[in-house]
Amino acid sequence: MQPLNAAFPLKQTVYGILLCFCTSAFATQQNLPQTAAYSEEWLPVYPQVSVNGRVSDGLFPFMSDNGRIFVQTDTLYALGINIPETVLQQAVTRKKSLNSNTETTTANEPVLSAAPSETQGQTEEAATSAASEPTQTIPKSNTAASDTQSHDIETWAELNTLTGLDVKYNAAQQTLALTAPLDWLNLPTTVIGQKPERAYDIAKPGFAGILNYDANITRNSNGGTTQGILAEARFTTPAGYLSHQQIWSRTRFSAERTNTQNRNVRLDTFWRSVWPERGLIMTAGDLTTGQTGISGSARIGGFKLEHSYRTQPWRNTTPLRAYVGESTLPGTVDLYLNGVRQYRQDVAAGEYEITLPPSISGRGNAQVVATDILGRTVVVDMPLYGGSGMLAKGLNEWSLEAGYLRKNYGLKSFDYDKQLVGSGTLRYGLTNFVTTQLHAEGGGGYRRFGLEANTVLGSLGQLNLSHAQSFFKQHKGKQSSIFFSTQYGNWTFGSGWSSTDDAFTGFNALLAPSEYRPKPLKRHTASVSVGWHNESLGSFNLSYLRLKSDHDQIDKTGTFSWSRNIGRRASIFMSASKYSGENRNHHSVYGGISLSFDKGYSASINARKESDHGNSYRVALNKSGSGVGSTSWNIGWEQQNNTNGSNRGRLNGFIRHETQYGDARAGLYHTPQSTHWDAGWRGGLVWMRGGLFPTRNIYDSFAVVSTAGMANIPVSLSNNYIGKTNRNGLLLVPSLSAYQKNMLSIDITDLPQDIQTERARIEAVPSERSGMAVDFKLNRMQAASMILKDENGSVLPANSTVFHTDGTPVAVVGFDGQTFIEHLISGNNTFEVSLPEEGGICRFNIDYQAKSHLGSLPDLGEILCIRQ
Numbered sequence: 001m002q003p004l005n006a007a008f009p010l011k012q013t014v015y016g017i018l019l020c021f022c023t024s025a026f027a028t029q030q031n032l033p034q035t036a037a038y039s040e041e042w043l044p045v046y047p048q049v050s051v052n053g054r055v056s057d058g059l060f061p062f063m064s065d066n067g068r069i070f071v072q073t074d075t076l077y078a079l080g081i082n083i084p085e086t087v088l089q090q091a092v093t094r095k096k097s098l099n100s101n102t103e104t105t106t107a108n109e110p111v112l113s114a115a116p117s118e119t120q121g122q123t124e125e126a127a128t129s130a131a132s133e134p135t136q137t138i139p140k141s142n143t144a145a146s147d148t149q150s151h152d153i154e155t156w157a158e159l160n161t162l163t164g165l166d167v168k169y170n171a172a173q174q175t176l177a178l179t180a181p182l183d184w185l186n187l188p189t190t191v192i193g194q195k196p197e198r199a200y201d202i203a204k205p206g207f208a209g210i211l212n213y214d215a216n217i218t219r220n221s222n223g224g225t226t227q228g229i230l231a232e233a234r235f236t237t238p239a240g241y242l243s244h245q246q247i248w249s250r251t252r253f254s255a256e257r258t259n260t261q262n263r264n265v266r267l268d269t270f271w272r273s274v275w276p277e278r279g280l281i282m283t284a285g286d287l288t289t290g291q292t293g294i295s296g297s298a299r300i301g302g303f304k305l306e307h308s309y310r311t312q313p314w315r316n317t318t319p320l321r322a323y324v325g326e327s328t329l330p331g332t333v334d335l336y337l338n339g340v341r342q343y344r345q346d347v348a349a350g351e352y353e354i355t356l357p358p359s360i361s362g363r364g365n366a367q368v369v370a371t372d373i374l375g376r377t378v379v380v381d382m383p384l385y386g387g388s389g390m391l392a393k394g395l396n397e398w399s400l401e402a403g404y405l406r407k408n409y410g411l412k413s414f415d416y417d418k419q420l421v422g423s424g425t426l427r428y429g430l431t432n433f434v435t436t437q438l439h440a441e442g443g444g445g446y447r448r449f450g451l452e453a454n455t456v457l458g459s460l461g462q463l464n465l466s467h468a469q470s471f472f473k474q475h476k477g478k479q480s481s482i483f484f485s486t487q488y489g490n491w492t493f494g495s496g497w498s499s500t501d502d503a504f505t506g507f508n509a510l511l512a513p514s515e516y517r518p519k520p521l522k523r524h525t526a527s528v529s530v531g532w533h534n535e536s537l538g539s540f541n542l543s544y545l546r547l548k549s550d551h552d553q554i555d556k557t558g559t560f561s562w563s564r565n566i567g568r569r570a571s572i573f574m575s576a577s578k579y580s581g582e583n584r585n586h587h588s589v590y591g592g593i594s595l596s597f598d599k600g601y602s603a604s605i606n607a608r609k610e611s612d613h614g615n616s617y618r619v620a621l622n623k624s625g626s627g628v629g630s631t632s633w634n635i636g637w638e639q640q641n642n643t644n645g646s647n648r649g650r651l652n653g654f655i656r657h658e659t660q661y662g663d664a665r666a667g668l669y670h671t672p673q674s675t676h677w678d679a680g681w682r683g684g685l686v687w688m689r690g691g692l693f694p695t696r697n698i699y700d701s702f703a704v705v706s707t708a709g710m711a712n713i714p715v716s717l718s719n720n721y722i723g724k725t726n727r728n729g730l731l732l733v734p735s736l737s738a739y740q741k742n743m744l745s746i747d748i749t750d751l752p753q754d755i756q757t758e759r760a761r762i763e764a765v766p767s768e769r770s771g772m773a774v775d776f777k778l779n780r781m782q783a784a785s786m787i788l789k790d791e792n793g794s795v796l797p798a799n800s801t802v803f804h805t806d807g808t809p810v811a812v813v814g815f816d817g818q819t820f821i822e823h824l825i826s827g828n829n830t831f832e833v834s835l836p837e838e839g840g841i842c843r844f845n846i847d848y849q850a851k852s853h854l855g856s857l858p859d860l861g862e863i864l865c866i867r868q
Contacts, residue, residue: 045069047169047176051079052185052349053329053373062176063156069169069176070156080187081180087163182326187350189324192333193343194357197314202276202739205241205770208688210234212697216680226251236770240273240282243769247410266413274768276311276739286406289441289507290399290425298423298507301416302403309397311768313739319392319432319456321356321384323368331372338364360386362487363459383459385486390454391429398426407511419444419510439468444510446472450479461486461493470504475518477504492531499524524548538564555581569596587611600624600632614642627720631657648672660723661694686732688771693732701736701766705744708778710755714747738768746776752855754781782850783822786860788813788833790842796865801834826850833865842867 045064049056056079063070076083159167159178166179212232219225228249235242245267252260270285283304290306291297309317325333329349335342335356342357347370356366366382391397401424405417421443430436437452450468457463463484470477483496503518529543540562547555561575574591592606600623608616620636633655640648648671656665662683669676686693688704695702707713709729715722717733725731736742745761756779766772788796795817802811802819810831811821821831829846842865 045174047174049079049176049178051081051178052180052182054349056080064171067169067171069159069167071159072156079178080185081165081178082184082186083162084184090161090163179328182328182350185350187348189350190345190347190352191355192335192345192347192352193355196316199277199312200314200739200741200765202765202767203772204238205236205767206238206688206773208236208686208771210236210687210698210702210771211685212699213684214680214682214697216678218676218678221675222254223256224251224253234769240271241768241770242269242271244269265410267410272768274311276767279307279309279311281306281308281311287401287403289401289423290439296506298421299406299409300401300403300421301406302401304399304401306399307397308399309395311739316358317391317395318358318386319390319429320358321360321366321382321432323354323356323366323380323382324351325354325368325370325378325380326351327370327372329372329374331370334369334371336367336369339367356384358386360384361388362386362492363461363489385456385459385461387454387456387462389435390432390456391427391435393429393432396426396428398424400424405507405511417444417510421446421507421510441507446470446505446507446510448506468504470506472503472505472509473513473516475503475516477501477518479504490533493529495528497524497526521549521551538562553582555579570594585611600626612643614640616640625656625658628658628660628722631655658696660696662696684734686771688732689730689773691726691728691730693730695732696734698734700769701738702771703733703736703742703744703764703766703774704771705731705733705746705774705776707731707746707776710778713751713776713778716745716747718743719745733774736764736766738766738770741765744774751778753857754783754853754855755779756781780854781822781857782824782826782848782853783820784824784846784848784853784858784860785818785820786846786863787817788819788844788863788865789817790865791867796833796842797835797837800836803832803834805830805832821846824848824850832868840867 042063042065045062046059047062049060058078060075060079061072062075073083073088159165159169164181164184166177168177168179169175210233212234214230215228217225217227226249228247230245230247232243232245234244247263247265247267249263250260251263252258268286270283270287272281272283274281281304283306284302286299286301287304288297288299289304309315327333327347327349331347332344333347333352333354334344335354337357337360352370354368360366363383363385366384368380368382370378370380400422402420402422404419405421407415407417421441423441424439426438428436428438434453434455437454439448439450439452441448448468448470450466452464452466455463455465461484463482465482467480468478470479477500479498479500481496481498483494485494486492500523501518502521502523505516505518509516524547526546527544529541531539531541533539541560543559545557557577557579559575559577561573563571563573565571570593572591572593574589576587576589578587579585588608588610590606590608592604594602594604596602602622602624604618604620604622606618616638618636618638620634622634623632625632633653635653636651638650638652640650642648651670652668654665654667656663662681664679664681666679667677682697684695684697686695686698686702686704689706691704693704705715705725707715707725707729711725711727711729713725713729713731715725715731715733717736722733723731733744742764743761744764746757748755748757748760751757758777760776762774762776764772764774788800788802790796796813798813798815800813801809802813802821804810810823811819813819813833821829824846826848829848830843831846832841832843834841844863844865846860846863
């Protein structure tokens, strides 16, 4: 919003002085008519002008006649007011009619010209120029020539004759407030809302080697044991990374059986390169095809190229709603979402555009409240619906895959089908309310095509439509679905329908073509769900599912659930379900209560009753962990009473301890018939920056932090303590989020006095599943404080400058001779002091021993400065 001009009295004074000079200039013009030729009330004025609440700088010439204000069109254009041609013509018509009826006032009541003498783009500089040429703006006398008189008379017009222009003139304060329609003004649009975030500066991956491992051993009461290791080896480079996964296990089934079963299987091996600025990802090796709502994924060995916005989290890809409004006067605009104010911003006169935040989920209401400087308020309500899985208009994501299907995954290392297959997926934001998705795949005589559309139906809800067809062995299969979901206040609703042919299939048909024997059947599924939440009564959910096949077999399932918080530490829940089919009916009821305590402790009690399995009861006590250095555990007892009269109790327990170097765990499962226990360790090793670091599992990205060789410096990630640097000043920080801002910081409160750091916090943005180097620059200062005195024992004058012998100023003497000098060298240091009061210099020496002052900034006491 344009602020009020606080310097108005000063401007009025300046304008008054300029007015004296301007009126003097008027008196000296050679074309000035005789003073008696026109009225005494016809005077030039230079008021301070505001247009739609915004004060305009500069001098703008106007004429006053008995309280009426006259202006030239050039002046209006210089003020940014573009008068429409129709308004100009109307003003001219009225003046000409007035002149034809009142001949005696023709010379003294000028008429506005329909076309300005200057261009509409004339600036305020032109307005000042107009003020310096009054011969073009003062009306001529009756004695002037008729042609000249006619030209000058049509130069001026009364402001009040311009229809649509509101005029408020204060002669005493010399202010003129003009309010014009916004389409007369060339005003910029004020943009309200969060500014788009700039692209992150993603670090280039460094060379590193990573080994993740998960070792486990189990044993049962029969003497059977199993040892196993799941491991991943990863090597990262600036061009990408290579990943390899392997599983090894050894099993002995019982103490009596001495033979063992060994398994050593390769799982996945692939190379991946990422270009995050372009959103491109290339993968070669073992991979999965693109998964959509109309197609499942398949494992292949081959090549994949995809474009995805997940490498650009700073970019908003969801459709954003916007509202464009206007304000004739400056004011403020507030935006509310569901009654909660999101932001407030001052706006100048003109249009403003509000971009709603992307956090809208489900049905809601946005309210824009605009208030101008006169207190007038305009409120606009906008019903909204925020959909999921939507892309903004024009955005797209796609993937292309080609290779050979993987068989017996997890059982064999190199088992691939011999038929080449391929697939492609395109997801495109057709409009801000419709996102489409196309998918095609095929190979070896199989092919499938599909189309999916997600659309937001105004403020009603979201509708998802899909249809796919498959072709294999001369069989054509179809699958179609429709689903609608909405949310209104505390209510949620969803309903869907789908139909699938038995002939509809996927890549799995190629792996077992002999088992593909479709029947002429169709499966129809219909579902509906309703939810309601109330702060006092809790949350209620009701759902119904109906499955029907062509031979009229109908399966129906209904469920009901309810949960409610009791205070801050307790919650109660209950659910019930009923299933009915052609040959079986089943119902169950489940409920319980959970309690939470301080320091991560919690307890729960629940019970279940099933029509064909009897009753069960369970009691459990838990403790949650709080990160590195914490321990979490769980212990519970369950009693099962079966419908056949048998009873069985089960005891189970689990404990885990988290460390900087990995997680240790152990578990126990006991019944009266058997006992089973297991234990394991999960961790990793990283080689980077010349060091080998034991660490926790690193599934995503990581950083190696350096503190310039200084050991035992505490390091935190997002204010969570990670650990201290080792003797080489290095620490590995796992679990960084790829392509996101990760705040790394060091604790400088316990640093020695002589340690200086440039910054204690660094934003790290690593690439996918790779490592980056983060350097905190710590410098050891060699400095000392002292009191400088002359030969007489008097302190040197304050503000005296201390110079190095090479003439470089290094310090300034403070009060009482106190001086602090940095960048000392170990040994003798010579300095000179310029004495401004006496005009001379003095010299002193400092014998500084760096090793004896490690960790401190010494006070050297009194130092004599000898006059030269």
